[in-house]
Amino acid sequence: MTRFIVRRLASAVVLILVLSAVIFVLQSVSTGDPVKAYLGANASPAAIAAERQALGLNDPLPVRYVNFIVNLVHGDLGISFRTHRPVVTDLQTFLPATIELVIWSFVFAVLLGGIFAVSGALRWRGSSIFRAPLLVLATAPPFLLALGGIVLFYAQLGILPANGRGPGETGPTGFLLIDTLVAGDTAGFASAAQHLLLPAVVLAIAPAIAIGRIMRSSLENTFGADYVRTAESKGLTPFRVLRRHVVRNSIGPGLSMAGLQLGFMFAGVVVVEQIFSWPGIGNYLAASIPTSDFPAIAGVTLVLGTIYIVANALVDVLQAIADPRLNA
Amino acid sequence: MLTPSDDRSAASISGLTLSLERDGVRSNVLRGIDLEVLPGEIIGLVGESGSGKSVLALALMGLLPERSNPVVGGSIRVAGVDMVDGRPDELRAVRRDELGVIFQDPMTSLNPTMRIGAQVTESSRNAAESLRLMSAVGIADAELRFTVFPHELSGGLRQRVMAAIAVAGKPSLIIADEPTTALDVTVQAQVLDLLRELRDEFGCSVVLITHDLAVAGQIADRIAVLYAGRIAEIGPAADVLHAPTHPYTVGLLRSRLSLSTPRDLELQTLRPETASAGERMLGCAYHSRCPLAVPECRAEQPPLVSVAAPATATDTETAFENEPAATTATATVTAAAPAPATSHDRACWRSVDDVQGFIHTGVSAASVLPVSVSGAAREPAVRVTDLTVTFSLKTGWRGRGRGGGRTSPAEVRALRGVSLQIQPGEAVSIVGESGSGKSTLLRVIGGLTPATSGSVTLAGGGAQMVFQDAGSSLTPWLTVGEMLRERLLPLKLSRPESQKRIDHALTAIGLPLTVARVRPSELSGGQRQRVALARATIIAPAVLLCDEPTSALDASLAASVLNLIREMRKELEMTVLFVTHDLSVARLMGDRIVVMTHGEIVEVGPSADVIERPSHPYTQALLASVPEIGVLS
DSSP states (O other): OHHHHHHHHHHHHHHHHHHHHHHHHHHHHOSSOHHHHHHOTTOOHHHHHHHHHHHTTTSOHHHHHHHHHHHHHTTOOOBOTTTOSBHHHHHHHHHHHHHHHHHHHHHHHHHHHHHHHHHHHTTOTTTHHHHHHHHHHHTSOHHHHHHHHIIIIIIISOOSOOSSSOSOOOOSSOOHHHHHHHTTOHHHHHHHHHHHHHHHHHHHHHHHHHHHHHHHHHHHHHHTSHHHHHHHHTTOOHHHIIIIIIHHHHHHHHHHHHHHHHHHHHHHHHHHHHHTTOOSHHHHHHHHGGGTOHHHHHHHHHHHHHHHHHHHHHHHHHHHHHOGGGGO | OOOTTOTTOSEEEEEEEEEEEETTEEEEEEEEEEEEEOTTOEEEEEOOTTSSHHHHHHHHHTOOOGGGOOEEEEEEEETTEETTTSOHHHHHHHHHHTEEEEOSOHHHHSOTTSOHHHHHHHHHSSHHHHHHHHHHTTOTTHHHHHTSOGGGSOHHHHHHHHHHHHHTTOOSEEEEESTTTTSOHHHHHHHHHHHHHHHHHHOOEEEEEESOHHHHHHHOSEEEEEETTEEEEEEEHHHHHHSOOSHHHHHHHHHOOOTTSOSSBOOOOOOOOOSOHHHHHHSOTTTTTOTTOOHHHHHSOOOOEETTSOSSHHHHHHHHHHOHHHHHHHHHHHHHOOSGGGSOEEOOSSOHHHHHHHHTSOOOOOBOOOOOOOOTTSOOSEEEEEEEEEEEEOOSTTOOSOSOSSSOOEEEEEEEEEEEEEOTTOEEEEEOOTTSSHHHHHHHHTTSSOOSEEEEEEOSSOEEEEOSOHHHHSOTTSOHHHHHHHHHGGGOOOHHHHHHHHHHHHHHTTOOGGGGGSOGGGSOHHHHHHHHHHHHHSSOOSEEEEESTTTTSOHHHHHHHHHHHHHHHHHHTOEEEEEESOHHHHHHHOSEEEEEETTEEEEEEEHHHHHHSOOSHHHHHHHHHSOOOOSOO
16 A cells, blocks of 8 residues: 555656646747846846846756756746746745635535435435536536626625635635634634635536536445445445445545546636636736746646646545555 | 244245336236245245346345335245335344345455455454354454455355355344355355355255256255246255256256256257247246146146145146156155145146156257367367466556556466367367466457467468357447448448348347347347357358357256357357356367366366366366256156
C-alpha cells in the first residue's frame, strides 16, 4: 500500500513538472511583448531593452526554463504586469476565497449527489420530488442558474446577498468562515455563510448530478451482486448491508467522478466568481487575460493544474484503500 | 400426503406457488411444491436451468428479489417461522440463527473489499469462534487467512470460507445452491465431502441444489427432481438414481455424459420443448418432450403420489405384475422408511412399469463413425513447438500494456514449453483445471494471445473459435443473419448467394431459418451456442477451436451441441481442438486427450488409453474425482 501511494504521488510530481514545462513553452511562444505590457506603451526602446536584459528574456530558452523552475521552487512566479505585485502575493490574496467557495460547493455536490444516488438506488418513495428538479436545474448552464438565483433569492425574496463575500474581516487563513469564527465575529460568520450559499450551490448542481448518476448506477450494480445476497443471507439489517457491503464496493466510480468534478469546479469557478463578484482567482484570471498578464495567467494555471493533479492522485489512493484488489 | 407443518422438520414447504415478473412478463416459476426437509437429512434438489430450483432456495431464505414483484401462494416454514408472510425482522432472525447458505460462485459471493475474518465474524459474531469455524471447515492456517481478502484465496478455500459463514451460529438448515459448479473437479469432491461432514458434525439439514444428478447422488439421502416448477419425482437417492420412475428423470440420466457413454454413438438428448407456456400449464409440463406421453398427459396435471400407490388402479396392476425390479425397489422403500417424507413419489400418468420398461429400450442412436486420421506422413494441421506464454500482472494504477516499464511486474507463466502436433482431421481434447493453461494454449493457436517464445504453425485454411459464453461472444445489436453475412464479406458473394450460404449454415446447426432475423438476446443458451458454431463454420475453417463450449449448458443441451460439433467435424473434415475441464466430455470429443496442469502437458495419448490406463498421477486424480452414477440398473 505504501509503495502504491509513494509511486502515485511521485507520478503526480512528474505530471506537475510536465505542466510547468507546457506553461513555460506557451508563455515563450506567445505573441505580445510582456516588457511593453509591464513598462507601459510609452516606454523608450532603451528602457525596454534594459528591462528585457534584467528579466532574463534574452537568455536562451533552456536557461530561461531552468530559471523558471528555480524561481518556482523558491515560490517566485514573477511579477504581475498588471498589478505590479509578485504573482505569489496576488495568489495569496485571491486563492483562499476561491478555495473556500469550491470546497463548500464540492461538499454540496457530494451531499446532493449522494442523496440523489442512494434515494434512486433504494427507490425511496417520493424521492423523485427531489431528483426531478435537480435534473432539470443541471441542464441549465451555471451562469443562467446564477442569474436566476440572484433574481429569485436576492431581488424577489431578498433573503440572500448577490455579491461579494460579506463584511467580515479575513484573518490568517484567508477562509472567511474560519477567520470570523476564530475572531468571535458571529455576525460576520453568518453573513459570510449567507454570501457563500448561493454561489456554492450554483457551482455544485452540475457536478452533483454527474457524481449522483455515476454513484447511482454503481450502487444498483452492487445491490445485484452475489456478495450482497450473501450478506442478506446472514440476516444482517438492511442498513448494515448498505454500510458494510454496498457502499464501499460502489464508491470507486463515484470517487473518480468526484475527483474529475473537483478539477472542473476550479475551472468553472471563473464564470460564477464574475457574476457574484467573488474576490477569488477566477476574477483575477479574468482580469489578467485581456492584458496578456502572462506571469499571472501562468501562476493561476499552475495552481489550478496542480490542484487538479493532486486531487486525482488522492482519488486514486482513496480508491486503492477502498478496494484492496487495485494495488494487488 | 404430508402434514403442512411438521414440527420435526427443518423446513416445510406446502402448496408453494410463485410467480415472478421479468421485463414486464409474469411467469409461474413454482407451481405447487410440497416438501419436508427432515432434521439431519441431505436432500438434493435437481433440475435444469429454469426448473425453479434456485428460486426455491431464495424463497426458503425469504430473499425473493423484490424487483421481480414475487407473488407467493402456499406456505414455507423454517424453524416454525412463516417465510412468506413473516415480518422482516423475523425473517432476518431466521436467516441469522437457523439458516446457512453456500452459493455457486465463491469468488462473487464473498465481499471483495472485506477481509475474510470480518466476513465470517459477521455471522459468528466473535473472532475466536470464526477462527474455530474456519479450522473446522478445513482451512489450514486459519489465523493467517483471517486477515486476507477473498482474491488472495483459491476457489476451493473460498468455498470453505462460504461454508464457515454458513455453519456459523449452528444453523438447523444449510442451503447449498450449486456449491460445486464453479469449482474444479478435484475441489468439487472436497466441497461435497465437506457438506456431508458439516451435516454429521453439526447435525444440520442440507438442501443441495444442483443440475447434476450424480453430484446429488454423491451425498444426498433423498433426491427431488424438479421440472418446470413442480416436483416430478422424489425419493431416496438410490431409488431415484437406480430405479427412476419418471420419464424426465430417465431422460436426465440418459443424457448425462459419463466416462462410460458410448463413444461411437450419437449422444442421447432430451427432445426440445415444443409446447407453449400456456400448453405446459395445462397438463404435465414435460409432455411435449416426453417420449412416453399419452393424450392424458396433455390434458391434466398428474398429481405427486407414492410409487407404491400409483395414480390409477389399472396402472398399479400392470406395474407390479410385469416389472419385478420396480416392485423390489419400491417395496424396499416402503419397508425401510415408513415415514411419509421418505417415500418414493412421482408425478406421472404412465405406470412405473412403462417408464422402467423404457429405460431398457434400445436406443436407435446413429453411429458416429470415427473419422479416419491419416498417418504421420502428412504435414500436421497444427504444430506447436516449445511454446511459452508469460503474462505480466502489472502492479499499480497504470495496469495496462505488458512488459517493460519501470515497475517490476509479477509474472504468471501460463505456458511453459508446450509442444504438440495435430494431424489434419484429428480431434484433440485438452483437459485441465482452471489455471492449467489449456485456454491460453487455444488462444495462442487461434492468434488471440501472442506467444512469448516458441512457435505455432497452422497448415492453411485458418482457425475459428467457439467460446464458452456464447451470450457474450455474439454481438448483441446484430441479428444472427447479419453476423453470418459479416463472415461472408471476404468472399464478395452476391446477395442471393450469401443468403443461400446463411440458410445452409442455419439448417446445418438445426435452427429454423427465421432465426436469421433474431438478435442473440432472444435466443436460449443452447441456440446461441449453435449460432456461434454456425458463425465459426459458415466458411469451413481448417481448424475449429472450442473453448468449453458446453460447460454453461444443461446436460441435454450440452449433449446436442457436442453431437453437432462431431457431425460438423465429419462433414467439413475439420481438425478440432476441444478444451474442457470435464474428462467425460474430453473422452467423447477427442481422438486423443492432452492433459495439462500448471502450463505443461503431463500426459498425451489416445482417449481410451488415457481414460482406462492413466499414467500420470494428476490424470489419475482427475479421473478419481469425476462424479459417476454408474450404469442404469
